[in-house]
Amino acid sequence: MSSLAYWIDASCDQAAGGNFNKYIDEARHWAGRAAAKMRRPSDTDFARVFNVLFKTPVSDNVPFPPPMLFQRMNDFVPENHWKSLPAQVHRVLSDFANNWQRTTQRREADVRIYSDFGKRWRQLPSGEHIDPINHVLNLCSDEEDENGDSEWSELWAGDAFVSHELPGGLPIPGEKHKRVVIDICRSAWTRQAQLTPGRPLRSLQELVSVFGPNVEKMNIDRIGQTLIPRLIFHEMMHSVCYGLNDHDTDGMGTAGWQYCMKLKKGAGATGAESLAYFGLWAALADARPAGQPRGGFTMHRSWDKIPGDVDLVPEEEWDSDDYDEEEKDEAAATAAKKVDAGKWNSKHKDNGAVRGEIKFYTDITK
Numbered sequence: 001m002s003s004l005a006y007w008i009d010a011s012c013d014q015a016a017g018g019n020f021n022k023y024i025d026e027a028r029h030w031a032g033r034a035a036a037k038m039r040r041p042s043d044t045d046f047a048r049v050f051n052v053l054f055k056t057p058v059s060d061n062v063p064f065p066p067p068m069l070f071q072r073m074n075d076f077v078p079e080n081h082w083k084s085l086p087a088q089v090h091r092v093l094s095d096f097a098n099n100w101q102r103t104t105q106r107r108e109a110d111v112r113i114y115s116d117f118g119k120r121w122r123q124l125p126s127g128e129h130i131d132p133i134n135h136v137l138n139l140c141s142d143e144e145d146e147n148g149d150s151e152w153s154e155l156w157a158g159d160a161f162v163s164h165e166l167p168g169g170l171p172i173p174g175e176k177h178k179r180v181v182i183d184i185c186r187s188a189w190t191r192q193a194q195l196t197p198g199r200p201l202r203s204l205q206e207l208v209s210v211f212g213p214n215v216e217k218m219n220i221d222r223i224g225q226t227l228i229p230r231l232i233f234h235e236m237m238h239s240v241c242y243g244l245n246d247h248d249t250d251g252m253g254t255a256g257w258q259y260c261m262k263l264k265k266g267a268g269a270t271g272a273e274s275l276a277y278f279g280l281w282a283a284l285a286d287a288r289p290a291g292q293p294r295g296g297f298t299m300h301r302s303w304d305k306i307p308g309d310v311d312l313v314p315e316e317e318w319d320s321d322d323y324d325e326e327e328k329d330e331a332a333a334t335a336a337k338k339v340d341a342g343k344w345n346s347k348h349k350d351n352g353a354v355r356g357e358i359k360f361y362t363d364i365t366k
Contacts, residue, residue, distance in 0.1 A: 003099055005108055006101075006110065006111040022203070027279065031275075048301065112180075113232075134175075134181050158185055179240075194226075219355070220356035221256050292360075
């Protein structure tokens with residue numbers, strides 16, 4: 001794959017109170033560490049994290065279809081080109097870590113990142129919104145429901161979102177055709193500021209230097225839903241080259257550790273949030289408080305057996321105009337396969353993995 005480029009609007013540096021690019025560097029560092037650690041047979045701690053997050057062992061070699069969103073954005077992938085889930089996860093992580101560079105030319109960028117809180121967006125007569133600078137649409141409407149809420153206002157109430165629909169689907173001279181725009185909302189910065197008032201955290205190691213051994217008392221969500229690098233990681237997974245999805249399982253949102261725990265095999269490995277948390281766990285394994293010569297933070301070692309149910313792709317994601325019945329039947333047959341389950345009770349009162357508990361071990365594998 002050729003090198004990919006991202007562009008940062010000045011509004012991001014302003015919102016961050018400094019160098020926003022450090023957040024992207026941190027997210028890419030997490031991805032690189034995760035890619036390296038999942039390929040080390042001796043790293044049993046990280047293999048456990050993979051097992052719990054993606055509902056299958058890192059040694060799984062069963063071919064599995066790429067994300068449906070990826071195939072829609074790019075090309076349909078025939079079954080004889082499917083890779084195993086670990087191979088697909090590793091490809092995305094390695095590519096994100098190594099294949100991106102910053103550009104100062106917006107039109108050259110595959111991904112453009114803003115934090116201007118909607119100043120450039122304009123509403124069309126159809127109710128949709130357009131970014132007239134990047135020529136992308138967002139299909140959310142301002143039309144209010146009976147409670148006075150709208151899709152557009154709810155979008156901005158979140159932490160971030162991506163837009164990639166093109167007006168008429170037609171190329172624009174001088175623009176990357178497969179471009180994605182990321183908007184970082186005000187709440188993302190508010191949440192990070194609440195964790196360490198007056199001290200923006202641009203890396204996980206900075207957080208560890210502040211909280212020291214007390215990181216072990218923090219839930220993974222308190223860290224993950226606070227640090228901007230996790231958010232950047234998630235949103236970059238929606239770029240055209242990866243096409244990872246947000247699988248809304250119960251209408252309760254598509255972010256957080258509890259959301260990741262609800263995803264079955266297939267949905268987990270094709271979900272943007274799962275890969276972002278996978279990167280975060282890799283960074284935690286490298287982090288240690290001052291005075292600790294070795295070790296790192298990870299998931300509790302008591303929990304490494306997971307259910308093997310497969311969630312290939314939600315039915316509503318199939319487009320009958322693009323995929324014939326035979327392809328659907330083949331996908332359904334693949335979805336019926338089960339992974340060796342083992343004992344796992346997500347509701348067990350002592351299941352620290354589901355709760356997102358963090359443990360420090362001095363003998364953690366690196």
